[in-house]
Amino acid sequence: MTILVLDDDADIGIAARLLLQRRCGPVLTLQQPAQLLAALRSQAVDLLLLDMNFLPGRSDGAQGLALLQQVLALPEAPRVIVMTAYAEVELAVQALKLGAFDFITKPWDNARLLATVQTALAGRVADDDGDVKRPAEESAVMRELRRLLATVAPTEAPVLLLGAAGSGRSTLAQALHQASAHTSEALTVLSPAAIEAPEQTLAALRGGSVLLDEAFALPLAAQQRWLAALIAREALPEAPRLISSSQLAEAQLFDVQRVLPAWLYRLNTVVLRLPGLRQRREDIPRLAAQFLAQAAARLNKPPRPCSPQALQQLQAQDWPGQLHQLRQACERAVLLAGGPRYEIADFGLADGAGETGVAALELGGETLSLQARERAAVAQAMNDAQGNISQAARLLGLSRAALYRRLEKHGF
């Protein structure tokens, strides 16, 4: 994986090389924008770190944006991370709209730059001959979701995020907050099911965004109180931007025994639905590569490619625990892998569990391992409690914290 850094400040190139070369691959540096296109035509580059301002006294990024467009129009275009000054959020947003993979602000935070670079490189997977292919593209359904997110983020409209547990709702809420007008303020995450006094909790918030996690996983009377508390809070200055999440299916949302319609209508001005991995299998290789690269860096293991067979089999799994489960499987692979590539056995997937989920484990009867039984019991309780953590914990005779640990452990 080759990285090219273009910045008129030579020190930036040196700093990037020191940080990235050992962990990610060769780092080339350039200071002259005029040399960029020729360099990209003569040399295979996987990732370009592109400064946005080169002319003294100019800071509108126009030259950087023009270069970005030219780079992305190349037949073998690398991914591009643009580098902007702290105050140039607007410029970064423009670059993202043009197709930049991500942006980083200078002076950068080393851990953040490394993570961003690893994520960008992770999309490139090795084929059978070990050659590097073009980054796998994002599924159409996720591209559409991002487009919607970019449209609604700058508005003040309440957004409801729907998706299965582990499908990435918290991450989407973060992205929404970051692209909103409140990005310089806090995103506060609240679990209504765990909060006794919504009035005081909401009154204490000043600006920013608030995420009401599992907003409907509470009794109807409590939903009524939250509704009243929210209406009271919105009448006061500095009301936070409202984001909520739920893992309920559409039909359950409109079940009046479970969801107070007025509470739902307060939250669902805009609804963003996160598809499960089964609905976007084409994203699995890229996500797996990303999780593998992140885990390898964190655990100080050498980066390895995934064998094409392993990728194919990962793609064929159903992943009932969604991204959480995929991430955990990738961490296992990083810990267990002994060969030059990750093979499917390294991921430690329970036989059949991936294809058919919990049902297969239950059918396994006496042959089930203790771990599998525990997972099945947790899944059953979560199902019976309709996703309400407190209730599921009661059913299992566990504390909420102990249940959270088990949910995490089993990749829900």
Ligand SMILES: Nc1ncnc2c1ncn2[C@@H]1O[C@H](COP(=O)(O)OP(=O)(O)OP(=O)(O)O)[C@@H](O)[C@H]1O
């Ligand atoms: N678009 C993405 N690309 C890569 N990784 C992602 C993405 N979205 C989420 N993840 C990762 O997947 C995992 C699950 O995401 P997240 O915690 O956002 O899901 P969730 O639906 O909020 O889960 P829960 O139901 O447990 O609250 C996390 O480790 C997160 O870092």
